[in-house]
Amino acid sequence: MRVGIIGVGAVGTACAKAMLLRGSCPEIVLVEKKGKKSQKRVQGVAADLSHGAVLCPPTWIWPGGYDDLAAADIIIITAGINEKGGKAIDRNDPRGRLLLLPANAQIYRQIVPRISEINPHAVILVVTDPPDPLAHIAQMLAPKNAVISSGTFLDTLRFRIQLANKLKCHPSSVDALVIGEHGTSQVYVWSTARVGTVRVLDHAARMARKDKKKWDEKTFRSEIEEKVKFANISIIEGTGASQHGIGIVTARLVEAILRDEGLVAPVGVFQKKFGTNLSLPSIIGKRGAQPFMPPLSAEEAAKLAKSATVLRKALDGVL
Secondary structure (H helix, E strand, O other): OEEEEEOOOHHHHHHHHHHHHHOOOOEEEEEOOOOHHHHHHHHHHHHHHHHHHOOOOOOEEEEEOHHHHHHOOEEEEOOOOOOOOOOOOOOOOOOHHHHHHHHHHHHHHHHHHHHHHHOOOOEEEEOOOOHHHHHHHHHHHOOOOOEEEOOOHHHHHHHHHHHHHHHOOOHHHEEOOEEEOOOOOOEEOHHHOEEOOEEHHHHHHHHHHHOOOOOOHHHHHHHHHHHHHOHHHHHHHHHOOOOHHHHHHHHHHHHHHHOOOOEEEEEEEEEOOOOEEEEEEEEEEOOEEEEOOOOOOHHHHHHHHHHHHHHHHHHHOOO
């Protein structure tokens, strides 16, 4: 089983490293654009990772070209301008990652047709920001391939972590979901968020009363949503790139697809009802992702429709 990664910058490298450490697949081929600098980089990354791979589950990793993708089961695309390079790091700009769409759509128009021609059977996993509209474009350019985006999987993990910090428990004990856009219009599904079997909001209110603190649900929710929504910017301010979390998420998706696990996670696929690619909980396996609609409150359903509108308007500007 072979996985290709197109784009070997910070995120592409993090994806490869996470797959090596987890033993996600037997073969990883790294593909970069032509040019001396890019080729030297991909060769250096492959060599560096392969030295440590000796101590990991058996995996072959090497620099290759598009022809090597013909035998790939999954092709991950991380190529494109990142948030810092595209100046998409202003908390006050509601466009967020969508600022990167025009430039990265152009890159996808060069990459995806080549994938479709070489390998119309591989699952295409879109990781480049903004992943939702780029996956929409990729599906148009590669209609025979199953296309999914990493979507709000990482946002969901960030949501669980922030809730766990407030509730003083481990994130694995929290069941919570973010859907819609991987961006500023994302939807936090508070109505079904649980810790153990108890509603998160009920448990948080009881904790506040026990500690003799004033309970303010609106403030509780807004503080957490703010931290989740702008987690990427906080990371970029500290390290220059948000890469390791999405690398691990990508490795987990690769495993679910290759092993046909039926993992349920929020990823992006085209939603006919909304006319765009956006994230819903989906059953993930070798055929890609099969989404389903979770129970939502009226408020959450309205926010999801609004998120879809934001994504459609962004696409209108590049299609």
